[in-house]
Amino acid sequence: MLSLLVTNIGELVTNDPALGEPPLGVIRDAAVVLDAGRVAWVGPSASAPATDDALDAGGAAALPGFVDSHSHLVFAGDRAAEFAARMAGEPYTGGGIRTTVAATRSASDSDLRANAGRLHREAMRQGTTTIEIKSGYGLSTADEARLLRIGSEFTDETTYLGAHTVPAEFADRRDDYVRLVCGDMLAAAAPFARWVDVFCERGAFDEDESRAVLQAGVKAGLAPRIHANQLGPGPGVRLAVELDAASADHCTHLSPDDVAALAESSTVATLLPGAEFSTRSPYPDARRLLDSGVTVALATDCNPGSSYTSSMPFCIALAVREMRMTPAEAVWAATAGGARALRRDVVGHLGSGARGNLVILDAPSHLHLAYRPGVPIVRHVLHNGVLLS
Numbered sequence: 001m002l003s004l005l006v007t008n009i010g011e012l013v014t015n016d017p018a019l020g021e022p023p024l025g026v027i028r029d030a031a032v033v034l035d036a037g038r039v040a041w042v043g044p045s046a047s048a049p050a051t052d053d054a055l056d057a058g059g060a061a062a063l064p065g066f067v068d069s070h071s072h073l074v075f076a077g078d079r080a081a082e083f084a085a086r087m088a089g090e091p092y093t094g095g096g097i098r099t100t101v102a103a104t105r106s107a108s109d110s111d112l113r114a115n116a117g118r119l120h121r122e123a124m125r126q127g128t129t130t131i132e133i134k135s136g137y138g139l140s141t142a143d144e145a146r147l148l149r150i151g152s153e154f155t156d157e158t159t160y161l162g163a164h165t166v167p168a169e170f171a172d173r174r175d176d177y178v179r180l181v182c183g184d185m186l187a188a189a190a191p192f193a194r195w196v197d198v199f200c201e202r203g204a205f206d207e208d209e210s211r212a213v214l215q216a217g218v219k220a221g222l223a224p225r226i227h228a229n230q231l232g233p234g235p236g237v238r239l240a241v242e243l244d245a246a247s248a249d250h251c252t253h254l255s256p257d258d259v260a261a262l263a264e265s266s267t268v269a270t271l272l273p274g275a276e277f278s279t280r281s282p283y284p285d286a287r288r289l290l291d292s293g294v295t296v297a298l299a300t301d302c303n304p305g306s307s308y309t310s311s312m313p314f315c316i317a318l319a320v321r322e323m324r325m326t327p328a329e330a331v332w333a334a335t336a337g338g339a340r341a342l343r344r345d346v347v348g349h350l351g352s353g354a355r356g357n358l359v360i361l362d363a364p365s366h367l368h369l370a371y372r373p374g375v376p377i378v379r380h381v382l383h384n385g386v387l388l389s
């Protein structure tokens, strides 16, 4: 593999304050050397070492590839009609999950793979170079394992979400379903998963059920994360902290105790503003979390029900406009924050040794990610040191 010099970067966000101006470790007139899939050197263009190949960024801004730490990419069908009904005033309850489960169960492997591949390419074109993918639209032993096997063709960050909702055939036997999720289904899913997740919410799984699912997953070698406090207040965030989950996701309805518990923990609060946008719901209070010292990540939650966007730039723009995060906080949360939420230290920054994941914008500054919403602002994406066309 040839070494590549990316040069003439007008503003480089490294996310490493030791390398440049805080808070994002910005270097002006910068260059990056990528070698063997990794960052080999970062510094001022003028002192860059010789390499085999070069890419001129033309004075544009560059930053680490986005880390989308929460998506549900393996599914069939869409729920555009449900979205239209919501925009006409219907509330979001999560009840539509069963519609997607029915479509997903009857889809072939190759259809599911093609749809996930389409969304994965769409995400990468918009700068996502690390993505987490959940199961959760199979809800049978064979289908959950199948969704994770397909998801693992796209990423190492796969999450078993057998506890997404109780499927219709278990409607009056929910205890049996939780036993299945913690037993045979988990055994079939675990070889294809790194993480275990549960939708801890009124109408989905309660505190005891959620604890049982996450503890069973941990026993099977998976690490916990959780859908928590999305639709109303609840025990999810406190459970995440109790189990040292890597991330509590959504965090829309939090009590002062929830915020304090997160602040004292190493659990990241992953905010998913695409979901509030698409369900026309109040956004989480990002300022309260940040000002209390909680580590915040941003992710898309890409799924056909509550947030059908694969765009991290769109989520950054929402975070800045609707959740009052500064552009720097939002960019950090979409890169380094996502890496923390996945407990990976080789992505989300551009220090020497990091993965060669770099986004070059069609803009002079990272500010434009929020300032120019809805435009195709990503010009080039380098993934493991390779330029995507």
Ligand code: NIG
Pocket (backbone or CB within 6 Å): 094, 096, 097, 100, 199, 227, 230, 275, 301, 303, 304, 305, 306, 307
């Ligand atoms: O993260 N909250 C639960 N799961 C998804 C939505 C799933 C759906 O509506 O299909 C979410 O928002």
Ligand code: FE
Pocket (backbone or CB within 6 Å): 070, 072, 227, 301, 303
């Ligand atoms: Fe989700």
